[in-house]
Amino acid sequence: MKKRVNELTGVKEIARRANVSIATVDRVLHNRKGVSKQTKEKILGIIEELNYEPNLLAQRLASRKILRLATLIPEISKETSFWDAPLKGIEQADKEIKQFGIIIDKYFYDQNKIESFVEQTKIILESNPDGILLAPSFIEESVRFTDKCRQLNIPYVLIDSDLPNGGSLSYIGPNLYHSGYLAAHLVSYLIKNGEKILIVNISREIDNHHHLLKKEEGFRAYFDKHKKPDNILKIDIRDTDLKSIEKYLSNIFTEHNDIRIVFVTNSRVSKVAHFIDSSKKDVILIGYDFLKENIEYMDKGIIDFLVCQKPKQQGYRGLISLYQHLAFSSPVEKIYFMPIDILTKENSAFYRN
Amino acid sequence: MKKRVNELTGVKEIARRANVSIATVDRVLHNRKGVSKQTKEKILGIIEELNYEPNLLAQRLASRKILRLATLIPEISKETSFWDAPLKGIEQADKEIKQFGIIIDKYFYDQNKIESFVEQTKIILESNPDGILLAPSFIEESVRFTDKCRQLNIPYVLIDSDLPNGGSLSYIGPNLYHSGYLAAHLVSYLIKNGEKILIVNISREIDNHHHLLKKEEGFRAYFDKHKKPDNILKIDIRDTDLKSIEKYLSNIFTEHNDIRIVFVTNSRVSKVAHFIDSSKKDVILIGYDFLKENIEYMDKGIIDFLVCQKPKQQGYRGLISLYQHLAFSSPVEKIYFMPIDILTKENSAFYRN
DNA sequence: CTGATTCACGGGTACGTTAACGAATATATT
DNA sequence: AATATATTCGTTAACGTACCCGTGAATCAG
Numbered sequence: 001m002k003k004r005v006n007e008l009t010g011v012k013e014i015a016r017r018a019n020v021s022i023a024t025v026d027r028v029l030h031n032r033k034g035v036s037k038q039t040k041e042k043i044l045g046i047i048e049e050l051n052y053e054p055n056l057l058a059q060r061l062a063s064r065k066i067l068r069l070a071t072l073i074p075e076i077s078k079e080t081s082f083w084d085a086p087l088k089g090i091e092q093a094d095k096e097i098k099q100f101g102i103i104i105d106k107y108f109y110d111q112n113k114i115e116s117f118v119e120q121t122k123i124i125l126e127s128n129p130d131g132i133l134l135a136p137s138f139i140e141e142s143v144r145f146t147d148k149c150r151q152l153n154i155p156y157v158l159i160d161s162d163l164p165n166g167g168s169l170s171y172i173g174p175n176l177y178h179s180g181y182l183a184a185h186l187v188s189y190l191i192k193n194g195e196k197i198l199i200v201n202i203s204r205e206i207d208n209h210h211h212l213l214k215k216e217e218g219f220r221a222y223f224d225k226h227k228k229p230d231n232i233l234k235i236d237i238r239d240t241d242l243k244s245i246e247k248y249l250s251n252i253f254t255e256h257n258d259i260r261i262v263f264v265t266n267s268r269v270s271k272v273a274h275f276i277d278s279s280k281k282d283v284i285l286i287g288y289d290f291l292k293e294n295i296e297y298m299d300k301g302i303i304d305f306l307v308c309q310k311p312k313q314q315g316y317r318g319l320i321s322l323y324q325h326l327a328f329s330s331p332v333e334k335i336y337f338m339p340i341d342i343l344t345k346e347n348s349a350f351y352r353n
Numbered sequence: 354m355k356k357r358v359n360e361l362t363g364v365k366e367i368a369r370r371a372n373v374s375i376a377t378v379d380r381v382l383h384n385r386k387g388v389s390k391q392t393k394e395k396i397l398g399i400i401e402e403l404n405y406e407p408n409l410l411a412q413r414l415a416s417r418k419i420l421r422l423a424t425l426i427p428e429i430s431k432e433t434s435f436w437d438a439p440l441k442g443i444e445q446a447d448k449e450i451k452q453f454g455i456i457i458d459k460y461f462y463d464q465n466k467i468e469s470f471v472e473q474t475k476i477i478l479e480s481n482p483d484g485i486l487l488a489p490s491f492i493e494e495s496v497r498f499t500d501k502c503r504q505l506n507i508p509y510v511l512i513d514s515d516l517p518n519g520g521s522l523s524y525i526g527p528n529l530y531h532s533g534y535l536a537a538h539l540v541s542y543l544i545k546n547g548e549k550i551l552i553v554n555i556s557r558e559i560d561n562h563h564h565l566l567k568k569e570e571g572f573r574a575y576f577d578k579h580k581k582p583d584n585i586l587k588i589d590i591r592d593t594d595l596k597s598i599e600k601y602l603s604n605i606f607t608e609h610n611d612i613r614i615v616f617v618t619n620s621r622v623s624k625v626a627h628f629i630d631s632s633k634k635d636v637i638l639i640g641y642d643f644l645k646e647n648i649e650y651m652d653k654g655i656i657d658f659l660v661c662q663k664p665k666q667q668g669y670r671g672l673i674s675l676y677q678h679l680a681f682s683s684p685v686e687k688i689y690f691m692p693i694d695i696l697t698k699e700n701s702a703f704y705r706n
Numbered sequence: 707c708t709g710a711t712t713c714a715c716g717g718g719t720a721c722g723t724t725a726a727c728g729a730a731t732a733t734a735t736t
Numbered sequence: 737a738a739t740a741t742a743t744t745c746g747t748t749a750a751c752g753t754a755c756c757c758g759t760g761a762a763t764c765a766g
Binding site for chain 2: 053055056057058060061099100175178181182185186189190222284304337338339340341342344345346347349350351352
């Protein structure tokens with residue numbers, strides 16, 4: 001540890017070289033008006049020459065601005081604990097940037113109630129935040145909301161699924177199509193001739209369903225492009241309670257006793273696992289997401305593979321992106337696809353969500 | 354954006370409540386001497402009460418300390434570009450924390466020359482850094498070096514492989530055993546009865562070899578615990594040039610024409626891929642690391658799976674840990690195992706190293 | 707009892723940046 | 737020409753913390 005040497009950087013040095021006060025340098029740096037063209041260019045030249053970079057610490061410290069960010073994601077329901085992870089990411093980001101003068105207000109909606117979503121968006125707009133992190137489950141309503149945000153010049157970041165209207169500061173989430181494609185690729189290693197594949201979609205709300213269709217599309221696309229297995233079955237289940245699900249599954253398994261691979265297009269795979277487990281079927285089960293209940297079935301050897309896309313990171317990165325954009329106007333990747341992680345019994349213990 | 358409200362936090366508020374000056378509060382915070390027991394306790398009480406957390410920005414800004422960190426990793430050789438990734442991580446960390454008064458000096462050694470390693474450690478010790486990031490390829494010499502560091506009270510973080518003497522601030526890297534175990538688990542899905550597995554170790558230096566043995570051990574352990582495949586072959590190749598490697602492989606493939614799975618225990622898998630490709634063998638090839646040449650063979654369909662452990666993150670996290678420990682004495686995970694990532698042709702494009 | 711030493715504490719400046727406020731000069735208006 | 741208005745710039749007080757230096761009081765040595 002040494003004393004800091006007297007470096008010749010910073011606004012002070014720039015001011016000295018330009019024979020002006022630091023206030024003038026500051027004006028140029030934030031290109032505010034009140035500086036003659038001449039001196040402005042002179043200062044810009046010196047900034048270039050020194051390739052000055054502002055001290056972020058001092059910047060944030062001296063800035064009396066407070067940034068208020070709002071997050072809107074589904075509440076954690078009994079049906080699925082998926083949204084626990086993004087929330088954790090949000091909380092972590094909150095903790096890290098709280099000191100930097102950032103206030104984060106968290107809002108939640110019920111994934112089964114569109115009204116709750118709309119209501120929360122209204123509350124958020126009234127609070128007039130500086131930026132928004134949104135998980136847009138309901139497409140139409142989300143489009144309306146984000147259009148409004150653009151009108152009001154409030155930047156927003158989307159996580160988990162994208163919207164068709166564009167204009168977000170960034171999308172951070174999975175490439176659904178490719179995650180399905182990957183799953184099919186895995187399956188291609190696992191399946192033998194004559195065996196059947198079963199695709200299982202479990203979802204109540206139509207909007208979320210769109211999510212699943214994208215994955216299914218990718219899944220099928222793989223087999224269209226490569227050697228097609230003899231038979232791909234599919235079942236859509238619109239109830240999310242265990243009993244209904246088991247009934248549907250039981251039916252289709254009775255009808256087809258040569259199903260070898262089961263691909264569940266979302267995190268409800270644990271419910272399918274419950275059925276497979278109790279009915280002692282010998283199938284390979286592939287599903288989505290690093291949830292406690294899924295991991296348990298993986299450890300038991302019922303679920304073979306889980307595809308996962310770092311939901312916690314999505315929340316975390318989303319907020320950090322907003323913060324960096326607002327505080328330092330740093331560039332943000334417009335589309336940030338999460339990696340498509342493959343989990344098995346043997347690497348899940350090391351996974352970082 | 355609003356003005357910051359007049360909050361009553363910070364040393365000033367503590368000082369006000371305790372009827373002392375901020376200097377005294379500061380003394381207590383850094384528990385330096387010069388404060389009577391009475392007032393110290395009073396101040397500590399108030400700190401507790403407000404659950405005061407120091408403003409890290411102001412802390413770093415006001416601190417005249419400069420932290421100097423040294424990194425020592427293998428240089429990027431023609432033989433393998435593996436160390437490019439950790440270096441990138443180091444550079445990224447450098448960029449991010451440069452402003453916080455951190456100077457990072459990078460040192461490199463030749464993985465084929467122990468002397469170069471020893472020499473660099475000497476230079477580093479002479480420079481008397483505040484912390485060290487080390488990739489300890491040569492075990493014995495590294496132990497000697499780190500023992501010295503502990504004597505001198507210089508904290509160090511290990512990446513990529515751990516050392517037996519303990520005492521590091523943190524180990525950040527793979528769990529080699531489990532990565533081999535995982536690979537075997539994958540293989541168990543892919544292999545059919547009667548087919549043979551070939552393990553390929555390619556390494557010149559004995560020390561690095563230890564790395565590979567750990568993976569092999571994990572790999573074999575899986576099959577010891579589960580149904581054992583009929584035949585696991587193994588070949589140790591001590592030359593790293595393509596020609597020698599191909600000769601060895603050619604021999605063993607001639608001898609055994611029913612090898613179905615090839616498991617290469619490190620990143621040199623691309624050289625094996627070259628052989629497989631040109632000799633048109635139909636085998637499943639599993640190897641390590643997200644290197645350009647490996648990805649190319651994966652895209653061509655020659656390499657089926659790559660196991661990868663975020664080498665860039667290792668460099669990045671290592672430095673960040675050191676920084677946080679030294680600057681804020683924040684707690685650091687003693688062992689941080691990287692996730693064991695499975696890459697295939699279909700998810701490698703989304704991978705973040 | 708005097709001088710030196712130690713102890714407990716406060717004053718004040720610095721870190722690099724922001725931005726409110728106001729001064730000085732130039733230009734426009736009547 | 738006198739006044740009003742714009743333009744261009746400097747002074748200065750923050751932001752929250754670190755730490756040097758100085759002061760007064762208590763304690764100790766001789």
